[in-house]
Amino acid sequence: MRPASVSxxxxxxxxxxxxxxxxxxxxxxxxxxxxxxxxxDDEALVLPLALGMGWALGLLPAILAAIGWRLxxxxxxxxxxxxxxxxxxxxxxxxxxxxxxxxxxxxTAGIFPAGLLLMALAGAFALAxxxxxxxxx
Numbered sequence: 001m002r003p004a005s006v007s008x009x010x011x012x013x014x015x016x017x018x019x020x021x022x023x024x025x026x027x028x029x030x031x032x033x034x035x036x037x038x039x040x041d042d043e044a045l046v047l048p049l050a051l052g053m054g055w056a057l058g059l060l061p062a063i064l065a066a067i068g069w070r071l072x073x074x075x076x077x078x079x080x081x082x083x084x085x086x087x088x089x090x091x092x093x094x095x096x097x098x099x100x101x102x103x104x105x106x107x108t109a110g111i112f113p114a115g116l117l118l119m120a121l122a123g124a125f126a127l128a129x130x131x132x133x134x135x136x137x
Contacts (some may be wrong), residue, residue: 004100011066014130018062022053022094022122027117057105058126061119065090066129070091086128094123 027050068089075081098119102111 003097010131011070014026014066014069014127015059015062015075018065018126018130019055020051021056022058022061022126023051025122025125026054029114029121037087040087057098057101058094058122060101061094061123062126064093064097065123068093068129069127083128086131087124091120091124094126095120 009115027047069086072085072089073082095116099111099116102115102119
């Protein structure tokens with residue numbers, strides 16, 4: 001049996017759509033844990049800014065995730081293995097790729113356990129949402 005491979009369209013979906021999914025995860029977590037954008041008067045103006053910044057910050061983790069997913073498909077052939085692989089790879093690349101962006105924006109003071117967990121969760125959900133749908137099992 002020939003190992004599965006990642007098509008160019010799937011690779012592009014992971015890289016281009018993954019950061020949006022990850023950003024939505026972060027926004028949802030912020031809305032659940034804190035009052036909605038208390039520092040801003042107009043949430044409608046904040047959402048596009050948050051999506052744009054989130055996409056830019058999620059681009060490096062998404063590229064790493066797409067590469068990791070391409071390598072993992074050689075070994076993860078059944079659905080449960082693919083789900084676990086997508087969550088593990090997405091979480092690891094979200095964390096590894098997200099830290100440089102967080103340091104660039106917030107400095108080292110912006111790195112704290114909850115933030116690291118949020119980066120990993122955003123990456124895990126983003127890769128699972130972009131790599132698994134409509135894939136052949």
